[in-house]
Amino acid sequence: MIKVENLSYSFPQKDLYNKISFTLEDDQHCAFIGTSGTGKSTLIDIIMNPERYIFDGKLEITPNCRIGYVSQFSQLDKTKEITVFEYIAEEFIKLQNEINSICAEMETSSDIDSLLEKYQQSLDALDAIGGDDFESNITKKLNLANLSKYEDLMVSKLSGGEFKLIQVIKEMLTVPDLMIMDEPDVFLDFEHLNALKNLINSHKGIMLVITHNRYLLNHCFNKIIHLENTELQEYNGRYIDYNFSLLQSKIELQELADADAQEIERNKKIIDKLRFAATYYTCASRGRALDARVSLLRRLEERRIKEPFVDIKQPEISLVTENEIEETIVLKVNDYSASFKDVLLENVNFEINSTDKVALIGPNGSGKTTLLREIFKNNHESIEIHEDVQMAFLSQLQGEMLNESNTMQEEFFEAGFKNYDEIRTHLFNYGFEEELMNQKIEALSGGEKNLLQLAKISASKANLLLLDEPTSHLDTYSQIALEKAIENYNGAILMISHDFYSIANCMDYVLLIEDKTIRKMSIRKFRKMIYANHFDKDYLEIEQKKKEVETKIALALKDTNFVLAKALSEELEALIKLL
Template sequence: MLSITNLSYFIGGRALYENASMFIKPKDKIGLIGLNGRGKSTLLKLINGDYKADAGSISKSNDCTIGFLNQDLLSYQTEDAIVTVAMEAFKDAVDTQRQIEKILHKLETEYSDELVERLAKLQEKFEHLDGYSMQAKAEEVLEGIGFSTSDLHRPLKEFSGGWRMRVMLAKLLLEKPSLLMLDEPTNHLDLPSIEWVENYLRDYEGAVVIVSHDRRFLDNVVTKIVDVTQQQLVTYEGNYSFYLQEKELRQEIQQNAYENQQQKIRQTERFIERFKAKATKARQVQSRVKALERLDMIEEVTDDTAAVNFKFRFSQQPGRFIINLKDISKSYGPLEILKHTSASIERTDKIALIGANGKGKSTMLRIIAGEEPVEGERTMGYNVIRAFYAQHQLESLNVENEIIEELKQAGSGKTEQELRNVLGCFLFSDEDQFKKIKVLSGGEKSRVALAKTLISEANFLLLDEPTNHLDFISENILIQALQQYAGSFVVVSHNRHFVSQIANKIWYIEDKQLKEYPGTYEEYEYWKKKNEAAAASKPEPPKPKVEKKQETAPKTPTQTTQLKTLEKDLKKVEDQIETLQNRKAQLELDLASSEIYADAERLKKTQKEFEKVNGELNVANVQWEKLATAIDELNK
């Protein structure tokens, strides 16, 4: 279906690809992997025709259509409802529907047999294109990847970048191209949505190429791995777990061949050195010299893995309890997140807080950190020193500092050599350690912020989506670091492999309550599936009888007028809150972007607008509560 032959592509003087080849067959499910900066996203853009190869060819069959989900789509905006955007996947059916609507409108004032005949043909075509079910299909996919039914008719521009990316994903899935290319699709999905997409892609009729650092996702979807390494595309038949085993075996064979070749070279060189001055051995010496020149050199295996070799140390050991939360409630205006829930964290607890977006996971982290006002009791334990990592921590990095200087200012008490060892663990070479923060990519900044968090003398860590922007090696470093960590932590993550490696307790929010499973993620998954299967096999309980509400006393004309005015004002405030929340989400996304820190004026302006919007949102929430209370009083 698609063939890449002897592909070469250079950025400046650096080769991303040199004589690289691969083939994509119909129904292939390919995971494209490799270290950050090796050119995975670039390869997708070369296939899509966005970039042009310096040498070699990319050829595809005439019937091959390509759908490409990439990070550039984050900026796409429109006034159209998201269900309308998703239905653009059915282009022919949508065009036909518009023609039908025009003819129906024309028939209201200008009836003719010709128009009726055209209408009949278009309606037949619309039915043939399955146009009557396209909205239902679009709604099914949108709800599958996390949108609520009430969201479907909201304009796309009201959603943050991550949610807009989901709409683009829905549109691509509905288009069903013969080759679907997805660049980090799970970055913007929560666990239920990831599982839904996994099921969809497993049954997808076309070929799929996925760039992802989510191991479990790759294991569940792909049947082939292509490793971008040393400017080449190396193919492994199997999922990610098979790739790890097969790569280890291939490297062992290659290393043995390399060592055997090196031994043979040394023996040949010794023969040449020993007999080069003897005329009787001249022919043999020349023969061996030529043999060395013709030799196809086998490369030594380079170890891509990295191990954490620094020790965590605390200046203070905490008491038995890290924090106690009692009868906690939290809401944002009318939106209740938590209601009269309690929890406690003990020393050595390693907790993963999981679940769907919008349930309040990040809010719970901020409550634990004391950064979020809350109803109820929050009691921090004895000698607890906490450190909090979230995506917004990247903003606190001093962009003018060198990386090593940034770590020195973390106040860990470590020597410069110890700090340099830590940075080496986080894949910063000796030269990289003296780069300024402002020139780093988003993933590199994440690694610096994580390193700062882990070297602090905190005995309690709070980590919000720490694996975002990390490749497999960086993720493995973080797993090793947290496995060695002797303190307690709470991690919010949708990365199932990561969670399975580091957590000994699982937290999740259900029915506005914080609930706990006292075991690993694998045990939690087994327990959850067992409960779901048991619930599915039970007959539905009889519906309770609904008692009729007592009729309230009729309202006076004055009360009716007041009620209408209050409800009208409430609707205006709700619209204002929704607009402010969407703007706040967009500003948070802007502040999380690495590009903004290169422009001090833009950064200052964005931060100022964020503070203004946040203030207006607080005022609007207070106003909403007053209006809602007044309406309740009138309705009594």
């Protein structure tokens, strides 16, 4: 269906792909992964619009291949006066109207032959997208996504997450040969994420999905395409098995690299001795021995293990506070209410202490972001903030906290940095190379913009962080780095998130929006609630054991204890088989 062979492409300031190759074939559901800014969305655009790009290599797509596409930047048109059913059925209704119009024209026209040709073309187009059963197919898909009650609702009434699912359904129902989705999971609550999982797994046909969502990655795909450092590799199998294969490669390569490092160090010492001897003794044989050792050292250094898929630089996210507050209440919400046409929240009461890490969760459109913004504005009578609190805010609307017309360097000069070296050092920890300092922020990927927001928040040294979907668009390596940073942070955090893993791994407790108010829930109860609804009963226990073994392997590799690392990898493999 699709074959990419030795494809290379560069931006003026950055090489994206170096002779990458892969194929997509019948019934493959492929997850497209890689760190932020590696060019995943650009590669999708090349596949969809090859005529816009000048690239080296081959791109072969089956003739007349119909592509369905769901963008990560889909926006709900609040002015569109159309029901959910009518929105999904637009293409079908359009073709039906064309057929009816042609039939009416036939009754009075003398040019029957051309009309018959148009009639047949419209019939074929309707048949190609399953037009005979489109009404029942729409109902089935809405049921599968648990959205059947919205069939007659106006599109303008949908939340962003609901609209994203409706878009997925609309594209799937046109029976594309290739279904492409770019981060369709962003901002979906867990119920809608589960609905997306069901839609993906029910789809018949080829699918290519950019995602960093660990829940989807573990439950939806039978092929992985991984793009890192201009190179790409494909893996036929589950994401969890692919990760295990990477870990095995990492153990083997680090063992080889360690042996190489020891050999390099041994040769350097020999060369130092030979050079010292050559300084005092003029001898051709000594010179030849020195040259031979230098040549051997050069060969050893050239063959050093360079593996783009296992040696991935994880950003060093550091959340620090300059003004730590002794254990006390830093945020108090008393009898808070919020309305937007309808009542979103009422009778909301909660307190957050100076070191609490708190997740604010609830369905899409339930008022979470509204509440977080009100806290940041700090001018609502129901919200009390400690006088020593300094707040920082991460917005899911990235252009709100970043001036996208700025370069990165300009943005951080405006944030109070004194000189270029200070900016470069700070941003390098977040994965931004020096050549990107003068790049416009608007040219960055969604994940890079969120990392940039986190870099600004870190520099602010605030002691209360308000984070609205901080893991959205972040690759899995950055998500894990953020979790570590949150664990090590000494201030308070109130975080809106639909990422089950981030909540379970680093939050102290949850504030759950239910029936237009908020109740406190322990992480233990939150885990039970999610697992009871969406996982087998043993899944949690196996996942926890898996994480413990992975941590032990990481420590063994740090100590260069490769025998232990290999033994633990066998234990890990047994756990993965249970999942």
